[in-house]
């Protein structure tokens with residue numbers, strides 16, 4: 645059954661609610677067949693009073709995990725990595741448990757503790773302590789393995805940034821090529837993603853971009869401009885910069901088999917439920933979300949200091965949506981922003 649048309653008024657209403665809840669601005673781009681909708685409001689820079697627009701670049705946070713997965717799955721297709729081999733086969737320093745496979749890492753089932761739980765326990769002090777820091781992959785992994793695992797390998801889904809930091813280390817160890825080069829040569833260039841970059845550990849965003857503002861744990865305090873940071877705490881788990889048009893093109897290309905071969909795409913899209921009501925799923929570096937009109941969309945979400953992102957596409961890649969609000973540490977904004985998915989794919993407006 646054909647999808648309902650996107651609801652621009654619905655997206656506007658969601659963005660308006662997100663701003664009322666504390667986001668300085670928001671943007672959404674929907675690409676549906678030959679039609680594109682660019683919807684934005686509020687400020688890209690609160691100090692300068694610059695208006696938001698839908699083409700501005702921003703930090704995508706964990707949407708980076710889908711880019712890392714594409715690189716890894718290309719290596720699987722090239723026969724250089726076996727999904728079900730022990731990750732330790734490919735690492736410079738073994739993880740504490742040989743039973744952790746590459747597939748466990750990609751599906752957040754390794755049990756490895758997420759070091760950001762400690763790092764960002766106090767949001768702004770935690771951020772300020774690392775915003776200009778440069779970490780090695782091993783330093784981040786060691787922060788994780790200092791903790792007991794959440795679960796036995798494969799026994800449960802427990803989302804952890806550590807998994808995708810290990811995957812970044814694994815890819816670089818196997819190929820002796822930096823992640824930045826893999827992203828550029830295997831994804832950004834072939835897909836013409838001119839607004840997408842991986843500049844770690846540089847702290848600046850080039851071109852036209854939205855500034856990001858993280859909220860203090862004391863919500864009565866002013867927002868903190870968090871735009872410039874290395875994101876070295878995230879790297880292959882969270883340091884990609886992109887824009888709405890490129891994210892739509894990327895996820896449409898992924899599900900259309902343009903960047904990973906069919907066998908590997910099938911593995912990525914084998915999603916399992918990860919929430920109680922069975923509306924949220926995780927496959928390999930890919931989220932699934934079942935919407936009110938029955939369609940399941942595939943992509944990823946992102947939370948990085950100053951930016952919330954939703955970037956999803958239909959299974960056939962014919963309709964994609966990327967949405968961003970330039971604040972973070974504000975769960976109300978994050979929950980509200982999910983409403984752009986319903987507007988974009990089910991044509992609904994929030995109550």
Ligand SMILES: CC1(C)S[C@@H]2[C@H](NC(=O)CCCC[C@H](NC(=O)C[NH3+])C(=O)[O-])C(=O)N2[C@H]1C(=O)[O-]
Nearest residue numbers: 705706760764765767945946947948949972973
């Ligand atoms: C699973 C998530 C939500 S968290 C994970 C990753 N982002 C992070 O791990 C950053 C966490 C700190 C962000 C910070 N929050 C705090 O410091 C809270 N004390 C803020 O809101 O700016 C990402 O992105 N993923 C999201 C995802 O995949 O959707």
